[in-house]
Amino acid sequence: MATPTAAPSDRIEEQDGDITYIRTDRELPPVAIIDRSPITTRHKIIFGIIALLGAIAWAVIAFFRGETVNAVWFVIAAICTYVIGFRFYARLIEMKIVRPRDDDATPAELFENGTDYMPTDRRVLYGHHFAAIAGAGPLVGPVLAMQMGYLPGTIWIIIGAVFAGCVQDYLVLSISVRRRGRSLGQMARDELGAVGGAAAIVGVLVIMVILLAVLALVVVNALAESPWGVFSIAMTIPIAIFMGLYLRFFRPGRISEVSLIGVVLLLLAVIAGGWVAETSWGTDWFTLSKVTLSWCIIIYGFCASVLPVWLLLAPRDYLSTFMKVGTIALLAIGILLARPIMEAPAISQFAKTGTGPVFAGALFPFLFITIACGALSGFHALISSGTTPKLLEKESQMRLIGYGGMLTESFVAIMALITAAILNQHLYFAMNAPAAQTGTTSQTAADYVNGIGLSGTPITGAQITEAAASVGEKSIVSRTGGAPTLAFGMSEVLHQVFGGHALKAFWYHFAIMFEALFILTTVDAGTRVARFMLSDGLGNLGGPLKKLRNPSWRVGAWTCSVIVVAAWGSILLMGVTDPLGGINTLFPLFGIANQLLAAIALTVVTVVVIKRGLVKWAWIPAIPLFWDLTVTLTASWQKIFSADPKLGYWKQHSQFVAAKEAGKTAFGSAKTPDQIDAVIRNTFIQGTLSIVFAALVIIVFVTGLIVALRAVLGTGRPLTEDEPVPSRIFAPSGLIPTQVEREVQKQWDALPKSQTKSVGTSAN
């Protein structure tokens, strides 16, 4: 190559007023711009107005009482807070902790191979990252949390994202980029040592299993006894296989084209589901019980994890990305055009008493557990480390992608919250209270919700039946799990804007299909990832298990798949057969698991910040870490030790054991001796899992604390950042390029083509 590789010291700086240009090669234009110009008066005024508008919107949400709060205020409060958080707090984190060096090459530039390492346009990578982090989680949690009213959820989603979730995503991304895109588990081992690292890896694996089980449970609850839903979801499998074959044999690489065809077929499947559900054979074939559906999903999960990626997983992922971006945009337009009004109270009675039927426990800590994705989600750490760093062009783009990507997910959660808050509250509780309370018929459900002390006009059984009929279902009583409620709310919003009453049932099933599609994609990919983690972990034990490290050894791959599927499958079956209602008992475990993963990620990040000598700024990741530990460990404590049987797994366990020993055949919500045994078994498993989760996280945190203390005392292990290599490409940092960036970009564009993208030191 004509251009010699620059030595690390070979950096040429040019000062021009407040702007510094850095070159790594005399013959090339600058690769980095450091802009120290102070904020302009114009910007001061603009941000002042945004802050004021946000403050007004918050005041309206928090202090206006009665049924007059319009959903648009939530959108304004959220967006204004995000803008201020992104411009000021994220910028502070950037300047004080991340300190991006655009003159250093990112892993994507360094190892560019045109496949998995590829410097990608920041706007595209933002979409990519968002599609990878956002799934059904931010749609479901806020819906369940609505039992406490809209205010606590809104505050936690917006403030939690700005100070916790985005901080985690951004900082995990930044430390992974400096370590050639290493995964969270590897970084934990490198920074915390063997014990902390092993605990983190086992923690990630166990947490993943519970996540998969609960997500599958949400799908089962949404599809049970709904032939329309089952048909349209079942059709996604042949559609995905068709897309896979099309890309493999007919037109390789035409992904947008085949995804568009797939989306059209998907819409047809949703429409056809309505016709099929009206025929007698359709009802016969596709009305499935929860247990049957669970088995279908378990078998599907196993097949999807051993079939080749191109046949099922990759096309499903394309479809899911397309649908995700499209539907979320559609819902945002719908909310802005329909401008619905809140039906839910700002703070409900259950926030104070903690006796709500949707999930047990008081506002603190259980609201913060129920809403995990959208405010703080540990799972994102797995995307921010590993996948995204391999596509990042410039370190300074991490603020847009890491922090900005999470803000967008938070906004999705706010929209989900709005769709649940605009529903009639009697209807909301009829859909979300467990069957043991509502008694499964419209009349018993109406009697139940009229008796729990909600404000507003009581509902009649006929009204509940009518609501079910309006979305093409026979019953909507106790459709727990959040997905049906969200779908109902979405159909409520979207039919006002697109298509009127005639399309309400279509929109409901469209929403169900869209959520189930996400969840099944997560289940496919999650099972596969967990399988690899398991075989990797077992392989590291050595001995005959070493063979497992070879991914092409089919027997090993299949065995590990069976173990993973059996693990989440048995928890799923436990959930669907639980007399107490699976969501009610398992969703807290899901939230705790996800938040504990966040605790692991934030511990690693805080340790790295302290090791880098930035003790003064360690409060930035330490605040969310301590908040998160307080929330999750309090919740775990209550789940393990609470004397209230509704809350504590072990109290419940001992009560049912006592009932069994006393020879009772029915106790509490268990109506038969078998159900008593089921409760005894389930509470034992749930209680044990709570203990395991909490113990693993405490181990990780304590190791982190020791490592951090040693670092402060100067006796610790060194930091494991990689040696920087000078960058040879240029790209703007923010969404919109600045004037200076445009000028530098012009210089790069003017170069002959061979030089512009030359990559210095490719490892390949």
Place this chain on the structure above:
Amino acid sequence: MGRAAEIANQIGWYFSKLSWYSATLMGDNHYRRYAEHRGRTHPGEPILSEREYWRMRHDASDANPNPRCC
């Protein structure tokens, strides 16, 4: 007439931006980037066909899957 052409141009510009975005996000132009990259770093060597390229990509993700979040 001039105004209509201007608006049509504007719409065309947005449309081409949108299709560029979708193509890059979904992966339609990944093969072209790969071919350019190989041409630059290994000039003169044979380059995989688009079909072979996608087989390689899918085999790679078979062996090293990307997680999707909840």
